[in-house]
Amino acid sequence: MVSKPVTIALPRSEDGMTGRQCPRCEGKFRVHLPTVEDKCYLNLRCPYCKFIDRLDRFLTGEQRAYWEAIGRDETLQLASDVTEEVFSEAFDDLDGGGLIDFEVETGSVDFGGTHIPSWQLDVMTEEVICGECSFRFAVEADRDGVCPICR
Ligand SMILES: [Zn+2]
Ligand SMILES: [Zn+2]
Known part of the structure; x- marks a missing residue:
C-alpha cells in the first residue's frame, strides 16, 4: 500500500x-x-x-466548517461544469474498472453565491x-x- x-x-x-x-x-x-x-x-x-x-x-471548528463548505462548493461545481464531458468519457471507459480522477484547483474556484463561513x-x-x-x-x-x- x-x-x-x-x-x-x-x-x-x-x-x-x-x-x-x-x-x-x-x-x-x-x-x-x-x-x-x-x-x-x-x-x-x-x-x-x-x-x-x-x-x-x-x-x-471554524476551519472544519470552512473546508466542509469549500468541499461542498467544489462538488457542486464539478457536478454542474464537468459532469457531461467527464462522465460521458469515463462511462465509455468503465469496463476497465478505472477510477475517475478529479483534479481541483481551489485557487480557481468561484465561490459566487455559496456562503463560505469565516475560518477566523x-x-x-x-x-x-x-x-x-x-x-x-x-x-x-x-x-x-x-x-x-x-x-
Ligand atoms: Zn489543550
Ligand atoms: Zn518557544
Missing part, C-alpha cells in the same frame, strides 16, 4: 498567523505558519494543557513572542499559554 500525503493549505491571515484548536482541551490559539513551515515543525503543543499532537490535528477564530487572541525561541504565537486574551514549539 502506498499512502498519498494530502496537503491542505491552511488559510492564514496576511501576517501568516493561523488559528489552531487543541483536540483535547479545545483551547484556541494562533501560530505563525511560515515559521512552522520553514522549520518543518510537525508537532504543536497546546499552550494551555500542553497536549502534543500533529499540527494538522489542531484543526479549529471567534475568540480574541493576544500575540506573544517566545522568549526562548522567538516563535510568534497568540493565546486567548485572558489566558496564559506556553510556547507551542519549544520544549
